Amino acid sequence: MVTLEEIAKRAKVSRSTVSRVINDDPKVSDETRQRVLNVVKRLNYHPNVAARSLAAGRTRIIGLVIPERVVGLFSDPYFPILIQGITSACNVHDHSVMLWLGEPDYERRMISQVLHNGLVDGVILASMLMDDSLMQSLIESALPFILVGRHPTDAKVSYVDVDNVASAKQLVTYLIESGYQRIATIAGPHNMIAGVDRLKGYELALSEHGIVADSNLICTGDFSENGGYVGMQSLIPSKPDAVFVASDTMAIGAMRAIREAGWRIPHDIALAGFDDMPFSERMDPPLTTVRQPIHQAGYKAAETLIELITDPLSRPRHIILPTEIMYRASTNSKT
Amino acid sequence: MVTLEEIAKRAKVSRSTVSRVINDDPKVSDETRQRVLNVVKRLNYHPNVAARSLAAGRTRIIGLVIPERVVGLFSDPYFPILIQGITSACNVHDHSVMLWLGEPDYERRMISQVLHNGLVDGVILASMLMDDSLMQSLIESALPFILVGRHPTDAKVSYVDVDNVASAKQLVTYLIESGYQRIATIAGPHNMIAGVDRLKGYELALSEHGIVADSNLICTGDFSENGGYVGMQSLIPSKPDAVFVASDTMAIGAMRAIREAGWRIPHDIALAGFDDMPFSERMDPPLTTVRQPIHQAGYKAAETLIELITDPLSRPRHIILPTEIMYRASTNSKT
DNA sequence: CTGAAAGCGCTTACAG
DNA sequence: CTGAAAGCGCTTACAG
Numbered sequence: 001m002v003t004l005e006e007i008a009k010r011a012k013v014s015r016s017t018v019s020r021v022i023n024d025d026p027k028v029s030d031e032t033r034q035r036v037l038n039v040v041k042r043l044n045y046h047p048n049v050a051a052r053s054l055a056a057g058r059t060r061i062i063g064l065v066i067p068e069r070v071v072g073l074f075s076d077p078y079f080p081i082l083i084q085g086i087t088s089a090c091n092v093h094d095h096s097v098m099l100w101l102g103e104p105d106y107e108r109r110m111i112s113q114v115l116h117n118g119l120v121d122g123v124i125l126a127s128m129l130m131d132d133s134l135m136q137s138l139i140e141s142a143l144p145f146i147l148v149g150r151h152p153t154d155a156k157v158s159y160v161d162v163d164n165v166a167s168a169k170q171l172v173t174y175l176i177e178s179g180y181q182r183i184a185t186i187a188g189p190h191n192m193i194a195g196v197d198r199l200k201g202y203e204l205a206l207s208e209h210g211i212v213a214d215s216n217l218i219c220t221g222d223f224s225e226n227g228g229y230v231g232m233q234s235l236i237p238s239k240p241d242a243v244f245v246a247s248d249t250m251a252i253g254a255m256r257a258i259r260e261a262g263w264r265i266p267h268d269i270a271l272a273g274f275d276d277m278p279f280s281e282r283m284d285p286p287l288t289t290v291r292q293p294i295h296q297a298g299y300k301a302a303e304t305l306i307e308l309i310t311d312p313l314s315r316p317r318h319i320i321l322p323t324e325i326m327y328r329a330s331t332n333s334k335t
Numbered sequence: 336m337v338t339l340e341e342i343a344k345r346a347k348v349s350r351s352t353v354s355r356v357i358n359d360d361p362k363v364s365d366e367t368r369q370r371v372l373n374v375v376k377r378l379n380y381h382p383n384v385a386a387r388s389l390a391a392g393r394t395r396i397i398g399l400v401i402p403e404r405v406v407g408l409f410s411d412p413y414f415p416i417l418i419q420g421i422t423s424a425c426n427v428h429d430h431s432v433m434l435w436l437g438e439p440d441y442e443r444r445m446i447s448q449v450l451h452n453g454l455v456d457g458v459i460l461a462s463m464l465m466d467d468s469l470m471q472s473l474i475e476s477a478l479p480f481i482l483v484g485r486h487p488t489d490a491k492v493s494y495v496d497v498d499n500v501a502s503a504k505q506l507v508t509y510l511i512e513s514g515y516q517r518i519a520t521i522a523g524p525h526n527m528i529a530g531v532d533r534l535k536g537y538e539l540a541l542s543e544h545g546i547v548a549d550s551n552l553i554c555t556g557d558f559s560e561n562g563g564y565v566g567m568q569s570l571i572p573s574k575p576d577a578v579f580v581a582s583d584t585m586a587i588g589a590m591r592a593i594r595e596a597g598w599r600i601p602h603d604i605a606l607a608g609f610d611d612m613p614f615s616e617r618m619d620p621p622l623t624t625v626r627q628p629i630h631q632a633g634y635k636a637a638e639t640l641i642e643l644i645t646d647p648l649s650r651p652r653h654i655i656l657p658t659e660i661m662y663r664a665s666t667n668s669k670t
Numbered sequence: 671c672t673g674a675a676a677g678c679g680c681t682t683a684c685a686g
Numbered sequence: 687c688t689g690a691a692a693g694c695g696c697t698t699a700c701a702g
Contacts, residue, residue, distance in 0.1 A: 001453065004696060013672045019697060027671055046451035051695030052389035054678045064434075075415040075613060084409065084436060091441040096448065099399075099417060099434045113431065116381035118336065118679095134664060144513070225617070248595040256617065268539065282591065338679060349689045353683060362687055386679030389694045452694095 002045045005023070011039045017041035020261045022047055023101050049239045053118070059209045062086075062095045062305055063120035065134060066100025067109070069191075073223050076296060078251050082126060082148065085298020093122075093306050105134070115141050116288060122309045124301050125147065128192045142245050144308040146301050149193050150318070158308060158317040164194050164274075167290045167323040168201025168244070169208075171272055176209050180270055184217035186231035186250055195223070198246045198274060228253030236261050236286045242270035242331070248289055255283065270331040285329035292323050346374045357618045379555060381604050385507050388453070396431045396638055397421075398455035400445070400469060403437030404526075411584050412612050413629060417461060417483065420633020423616045428641050430456075438638055442468070450476050457644045459636050463527045479637050479643040485653070493652040494645060495636045499529050501610075502658040503536025503579070504543075506607055510577045511544050515605055519552035519575035521566035521585055524532050530558070532615060533581045551574070557586045563588030577605035577666065583612045583624055590618065597616065605666040622665035627658050645662050 004022075008015045013032060020028050021036040028036075039045075053059040064138060066074060071080075083099075090097050098120055100110050101224050111134050114123055121144070125135060128149035138145045139157065148161040175183050183204045188195025199218075216238040221227030228250025235243060236257065245251040251273035258269055265285055267270050273280060276291035304317050339357075345352045348367060355363050356371040363371075374380075390475040397422060401409060408414075418434075433455055435445050446469050447481050449458055456479070456635025460470060463484035473480045482494040510518050519536045524531025534553075541548050551573040556562030570578060571592065572611065580586040586608035593604060600606050600620055610617060612627035639652050 001451075001695095004697095005695075015696080016675095016698080017671090020672090023697080029671060032671080033396045044447075044451065046447055048389070049452045050394060051678090052697075053385035054389055054680085055695075055697040057678075057697090069420065073418065075412040076411040078413060080410040083434070084406070087434070087436040088438060091438050091444065094444075096395075096454070097388070097434050099422070099432050101422040103423060103426055109429075112379075112381055116336075116379070117384045119384045119431070142606070148680060158688050206403065225614070242395070256619070281559070284591070284594070288587045292432075336679095339681095351681080351682080351689060351691095352687090355688090358681080366687060367687080383679050386694090387681075387695085390679075392681090392694075611673040643679075 001048070001220055002043045004047070007043065007045050011036045014049070018063035023054075023266055025051060030249070036059050046213070056310075059119060059121055060094060061098050061120045062090065062302065063100060063114055063123040063307075065096045065100045065114060065125050066102060067125070067129055067132055067134060068125060069105055069129060070106060071101050071103070074101065076223070078249075078275065079126070081294040082298040084293040085300075086302040087298075088123060088295075089299045089306070091300050093303065095302070095306060097302075102230045110134070111137055114138075120304045121145075123318050124305055128194050130191050130193055130196070142312075144312060145303060145310065146317070148301050152193055152196075155318075157317050158304065160297050160304065160319045160321065161193075162292045162297075162321050162323045163205065164197035165201040167292070168198040168246075168274065169326075170201075170282045171274075171290055171325055172202050172205035172244050172290075173209070174325065174327075175244065175270060175272065176205060176211070178331065180242035182217060182238075182240045182242070184219075184235045184238065184243040185234070185245065186219055186221045186228055186254060188223050188246040188250075189220065192223070193238065195220075195246060202244055221246070221253075223247050223250060225249050225253040230320070232257035236263075240269060242272070245271065245273050248273040248275040248280045248287060251280075251287055252283070253288070265330050266332040272331050278329045280326075281328070283309050283330070287326075288328045288331040290323050291326050293321050297321055336383070337378045339382070341373050342371065342378065345378070346371045346480050350618045366423075393644075394454060394456055395429060396433050397425065397637065397644075398433045398435060398449055398457045398458040400435045400449060400458055400460050400462070401437060402460070402467050402469060402471070403439055403442060403463055404464060405462060406436050406438070408438065411558070412614070413584075413610065414461070416629040417633040419636075420630040421459060421637040422527065423630075423639070424634045424635075424637035428638065430637070430641060432637075438484055439463050444525060445469070445473055450478060457481075457640045459640055463529050464527055465526050465531070472523075477569070477647075479647060481640045481643065481652070483632055485637050487528055487531075490653075491651050493639065495632050495654045495656065496528075497627045497632075497658045499532030500536040500539065500605045501532040502627070502660075503581075503609065505536075505609045506625055506660055507537050507540035508544070508577050509660065509662075510579065510605060510607065511540060511546070513605075513666065515577035517549070517552060517573075517575045517577070519554075519573065520579040521563055521570070521578065521580045522552055523557065523558050523581040523585075529619060530555075530581060537579055543570055556581070556588075558582050558585060560588040564592050567592035571598075575604060576609070579607050579609075581609055583608040583610040583615045583622060586615075586622055586624070587618070598666050601667040607666050611661050615661075616663070622661075623663045623666040624661050627660050627662050628656050
């Protein structure tokens with residue numbers, strides 16, 4: 001492997017100077033810089049990351065952690081899109097990403113890796129869990145980190161999120177104003193902030209229209225397709241005329257349950273989701289839903305994390321990305 | 336951060352000895368080992384990865400590379416499952432995984448990172464592309480690597496795969512023997528080995544039954560849902576009575592096109608796929624398909640790569656995992 | 671603008 | 687079984 005040493009020798013300068021050229025230090029004469037750069041190119045030199053990290057105390061690697069209880073959802077298209085956004089930002093800012101998927105037996109190993117062995121300069125926690133043990137450790141440590149999904153209580157924690165409450169409320173309000181009378185919801189899990197917030201939006205929309213929430217019209221799913229299926233089955237006997245499902249993936253399951261009950265969408269029941277996944281527009285009928293910018297969330301999370309790493313004293317960031325309601329044929333204005 | 340030095344001081348031994356304990360070197364007395372271990376635990380010591388890598392010339396990190404032309408398929412559930420398998424093996428063998436998604440503008444950066452900066456001990460190329468530029472570079476380099484998807488020509492390249500030819504042939508044979516007469520196929524891309532092999536299996540099944548392939552019954556998709564949709568639309572005018580689709584994701588698209596044509600499955604046309612994705616069993620009707628062990632492929636790839644890293648002189652590995660035909664309601668025996 | 675030198679936190683022959 | 691010492695390939699004050 002080509003080393004700094006070798007470049008220095010061939011360019012007839014010291015290792016210090018080569019290092020400065022490599023790191024774009026301005027105080028190097030143009031002439032010297034050019035000479036070094038030529039040798040670098042000719043020998044196809046790339047600095048050794050481990051050596052660099054050890055000397056500089058910075059690895060230019062960020063960790064992406066998907067906690068164990070979320071891994072069940074990992075095959076949701078949400079994560080690939082998020083990861084692509086993260087990768088994009090990392091490419092732009094010359095960083096790399098280390099991936100940790102939680103596994104039940106290796107939770108401790110992961111936490112200690114993330115926190116203690118100096119591999120990463122910071123971490124993105126794609127969690128949305130309200131009580132994550134890694135998050136607690138991160139808060140206590142000095143390692144910069146950012147959540148994808150807001151933290152409900154600790155204002156010192158940085159995060160990227162959308163306004164789930166307002167978005168859900170807006171969509172349910174649309175259903176109410178479209179004339180639907182018995183609007184049900186399949187909420188997300190109570191231990192995920194997105195689940196809690198979207199349910200809150202649903203409740204707010206109802207109460208602001210003077211509608212008393214009927215507990216028979218509210219059930220909880222786990223954000224999986226099957227969760228939506230089971231949830232919808234439990235709702236059917238209560239005869240809702242519309243249902244707001246807290247994720248598009250669950251909406252697929254709900255749609256299946258509705259079909260099996262022999263109901264038609266939107267004639268017998270309106271269906272609305274949340275996320276606007278790639279498949280949502282191609283559902284039959286196309287799904288009314290809330291579009292959230294997942295790729296952008298990943299990009300922003302990585303970019304902001306890198307800023308936090310660069311300037312550890314900066315304020316925590318709370319970034320709220322915009323959403324948009326996609327009105328499609330699975331709901332229909334009844335007026 | 337706690338260092339080796341500090342542990343050594345507190346345990347009243349040399350740094351060498353602490354290092355040996357940390358690395359499970361047998362030639363340390365039980366007594367000393369125990370004393371060191373206690374201090375390690377008490378101070379919550381974790382070796383610095385960069386320092387360790389630099390000294391040992393090994394990082395215990397493997398790279399997972401998804402080439403750019405495959406990233407479009409990254410939201411396919413295939414990849415999350417593969418990644419989970421890789422992660423599992425890495426946890427068991429105390430390795431970590433670095434993720435690179437190809438991006439058009441950063442192809443060169445990625446290749447040089449992967450190859451030259453010493454970050455990873457080896458790489459898994461989840462490519463299936465037959466002409467990948469990174470693969471060429473890897474072959475020329477000394478870095479251990481393994482493909483997910485066989486290499487068609489170079490026997491020195493290690494890979495994990497299933498027997499796509501035999502599996503496809505078996506499924507199409509079943510269709511023939513079920514009495515279907517005009518069996519079409521939506522093949523995968525010509526530059527992916529899985530696409531080529533599955534098409535070959537289709538052709539073999541036909542020819543062994545003395546059926547001359549009708550070029551109107553063969554089209555090519557890109558392994559995406561939309562590819563399956565467009566492909567099926569092009570097939571409809573030729574009135575096939577069965578279609579073998581080279582991936583379950585494409586089969587979803589094909590199903591949509593069939594519905595839109597007003598045909599019923601399997602009454603008017605049988606539909607069969609490849610992969611057995613989580614959703615395939617829940618399709619309406621449930622999809623007949625080839626189950627391939629994706630999680631296991633990831634696991635095996637990582638585990639084998641680690642072996643190749645440990646013993647660089649060992650022979651290349653060609654690992655073929657078993658498949659299983661899942662007979663479901665989207666095809667029906669006509670006899 | 672440039673170089674000599676110390677140091678980052680480990681591993682690993684070598685000697686005993 | 688244990689320790690002293692060299693070395694992995696960089697960065698970064700410090701001095702000039």
